[in-house]
Structures are given as C-alpha cells and as structure tokens.
Amino acid sequence: MLLGAPGAGKGTYSNILAKRFGLPIVGTGDMIRAVIASGSDAGKRLAAYSDRGELVPDALVLELLEERLGRPDTANGFILDGFPRTVSQAEVLRRFAPLHLVVNIVLPDKHVIAKLLGRVGCSQCGGNYNVADVHDVEAGVYMPPMLPPGWVASELQCERGSVLTSRSDDTEDVISARLATYHKKTAPLIEYYRAQGILVDYRVQTGTGDMPHLESALRKLLPSA
Ligand code: AMP
Numbered sequence: 001m002l003l004g005a006p007g008a009g010k011g012t013y014s015n016i017l018a019k020r021f022g023l024p025i026v027g028t029g030d031m032i033r034a035v036i037a038s039g040s041d042a043g044k045r046l047a048a049y050s051d052r053g054e055l056v057p058d059a060l061v062l063e064l065l066e067e068r069l070g071r072p073d074t075a076n077g078f079i080l081d082g083f084p085r086t087v088s089q090a091e092v093l094r095r096f097a098p099l100h101l102v103v104n105i106v107l108p109d110k111h112v113i114a115k116l117l118g119r120v121g122c123s124q125c126g127g128n129y130n131v132a133d134v135h136d137v138e139a140g141v142y143m144p145p146m147l148p149p150g151w152v153a154s155e156l157q158c159e160r161g162s163v164l165t166s167r168s169d170d171t172e173d174v175i176s177a178r179l180a181t182y183h184k185k186t187a188p189l190i191e192y193y194r195a196q197g198i199l200v201d202y203r204v205q206t207g208t209g210d211m212p213h214l215e216s217a218l219r220k221l222l223p224s225a
Pocket of ligand 1: 029032051055056061081085
C-alpha cells in the first residue's frame, strides 16, 4: 500500500510499480472519480464530498473496494493507492486483506501543493503530467516538470494534441482542505502501520527519478517479488 499526502506521488509511483511487479492497482480515488463521471445519483453524492476535499463515507468506499477486490486479477496481490485513509478503514481492511508492506511517501507540504497545482492530465489518452518545477536544495528535493514529448510551453497539449486539464479538486482551496484531511485523518496511519512493523518511509527526492532505488528497496522487502 502506498501511503502519503495527496500529491506526494502515490499515483505516479503505483503506476510504475504496477508494471514492474505485474500487479494491478486498486486506487479508490480513481474508482470514486469513475462513479462521479457516470453522473449517477451515487456519483452526485460522492462529488459533494470530493469537491470539498473531504473523505467520502466509509460505507460507499468499502462497497467499491469490496467489488474491486472480488475480481480475479487481485488474487495474487495488488497495490493499494488511496486506501485506507483512516484507522477505521485500516481496521476493516485488516480483517479481510492484511497488508504485507506500507510505503510511506514523504514530501513536505509546500512541495505537495506545488505538485498538485502543476498536475495536468489528458482525458483522451490517460497520460499524466506535471508542469511544476520543484527545486529545494535544503530538503534535497529536485523534481523537474514531467512533460509530454514535444511539449510547447504555450500549448497545454499531450503528444497527440489533446488538451491537458487539471483535476477539479486540484484548486488552492480544495488542496488545502485535502491536506488538512490528510494530516488529521490519514497521517495517524503512519504510526499505526509502523507499530505493526510493516511500514517503510520513502523520502521523495526526484519523483520518478527515485524509481530504481524504490523498486530495489521493495524487492528486498517483498519476499515473492
Ligand atoms: P485521491 O485521488 O486518492 O486523492 O482521492 C480523491 C478523493 O476521493 C478524495 O479527496 C476523497 O474525497 C475520495 N477518496 C479517495 N479514497 C478514499 C478513501 N479511502 N476514503 C474516503 N474517501 C476517499
């Protein structure tokens, strides 16, 4: 499971790790966005929470998770991204799918905010990019922008020419609410999993440039990887 503030890089890392380890990603944020995009009544209820940067009620997210984990592709393992987000969710998960490893992705809030404000994606090809240029010598963080090939600064387009857009919850107000929610409700999971002896801290330095190091650290920790 990847733990960390919104914008710390859980989605980017889990996409790369999923390919390297041949595991599916179970990402509750993506599942919730898909329900919202469907325009159903359930989607409208979920949007009311996510638009405010709040967590959706456990019953709704657990229903989605249960359905997803019931599919056969998760039988040999999976990468959890965005779940659990509270100790009570972790307690439920522990009963039906105990975790082997929790990677706590650490990135200072000011860089998280810059990355969230710079995040853009393509609704056509699903590509995710980031125009933020984060450089903090003191914290040892250097994350250059992640841009599509052939990027032209004046045109926010992916390599196939589709317009890149920001997520509706990546605005300053909603980001600050999401970060407050993270610190209050999700960060306690760091000590919860540390006490179980299954948590490793991973300090972000160069974003995707960290991948080889992160991957080799994980291969040592996951016995069957
Ligand atoms: P994410 O893409 O992981 O940042 O999630 C986007 C939004 O979906 C969050 O701000 C929450 O409103 C909702 N969400 C995602 N995962 C959960 C979860 N495990 N529990 C409750 N709400 C969630």
